[in-house]
Amino acid sequence: MTAKPVLNRAQFHTSVARLRDLPASRAEIAFAGRSNAGKSSAINLLTRKNRLAYTSKTPGRTQLINFFELDANIFLVDLPGYGYAKVPPEIKAQWEALLSRYLQERAALAGMVLIMDARHPLTPLDQRMLDWFLPRGKPVHILLSKADKLSGNERAQTLRKVRQAVAAHACVSVQLFSSLSRLGAEEAAARIESLLEPLGPSQNDDTAPAMATQHE
Ligand SMILES: Nc1nc2c(ncn2[C@@H]2O[C@H](COP(=O)(O)OP(=O)(O)OP(=O)(O)O)[C@@H](O)[C@H]2O)c(=O)[nH]1
Numbered sequence: 358m359t360a361k362p363v364l365n366r367a368q369f370h371t372s373v374a375r376l377r378d379l380p381a382s383r384a385e386i387a388f389a390g391r392s393n394a395g396k397s398s399a400i401n402l403l404t405r406k407n408r409l410a411y412t413s414k415t416p417g418r419t420q421l422i423n424f425f426e427l428d429a430n431i432f433l434v435d436l437p438g439y440g441y442a443k444v445p446p447e448i449k450a451q452w453e454a455l456l457s458r459y460l461q462e463r464a465a466l467a468g469m470v471l472i473m474d475a476r477h478p479l480t481p482l483d484q485r486m487l488d489w490f491l492p493r494g495k496p497v498h499i500l501l502s503k504a505d506k507l508s509g510n511e512r513a514q515t516l517r518k519v520r521q522a523v524a525a526h527a528c529v530s531v532q533l534f535s536s537l538s539r540l541g542a543e544e545a546a547a548r549i550e551s552l553l554e555p556l557g558p559s560q561n562d563d564t565a566p567a568m569a570t571q572h573e
């Protein structure tokens with residue numbers, strides 16, 4: 358019997374540039390966020406694979422949609438970052454169309470991890486990601502990344518502020534995170550695994566929740 362999907366089983370699966378090339382998927386969790394927010398670093402820390410997703414000091418490094426397989430047809434998805442000022446307008450428009458359609462229409466998308474630099478969270482573009490995805494009523498887990506760059510006091514203030522801002526949405530959770538210091542890594546991994554659990558590969562497992570097969 359297969360165990361529930363666990364993050365450290367992640368293996369690179371495919372990279373796609375167009376929605377029509379998306380792989381068949383039973384369920385996936387997408388990592389979205391501004392360029393340079395730390396999406397790829399978070400994926401590497403959470404999967405405990407240092408070089409699974411490519412990280413870079415140059416914003417806009419992840420330009421394709423990268424799929425990492427956790428179990429048969431269950432994926433983590435590293436989305437292209439948005440908001441990088443130096444990208445030409447036509448490329449920006451392409452990314453925007455791709456991200457909005459993916460977030461609004463991808464049936465297998467079970468939840469979104471939204472990564473925001475804790476020093477400037479909830480930018481207008483982050484808000485747009487939420488506006489596109491929240492109507493679907495699926496869970497969003499916000500990681501306030503690079504928390505190592507804030508003092509303890511600033512961390513607490515930022516967490517409180519962002520929690521207040523999303524308080525109206527029961528399906529949104531928020532935590533502090535740092536790929537550098539590993540702050541919040543266990544909490545994030547547990548949350549992401551729990552998003553995949555109800556539809557895990559363990560339909561035959563007695564311990565699986567009753568709703569096991571009820572997903573898109
Ligand atoms: N101090 C600190 N730096 C971080 C952290 N996470 C990522 N970084 C750095 O931030 C830069 C960008 O990280 P990436 O993980 O490549 O960011 P990304 O969101 O995948 O960026 P794009 O692929 O361009 O969208 C790199 O130089 C990382 O080393 C963190 O938690 N703390």
Ligand SMILES: [Mg+2]
Nearest residue numbers: 396397418419
């Ligand atoms: Mg990246």
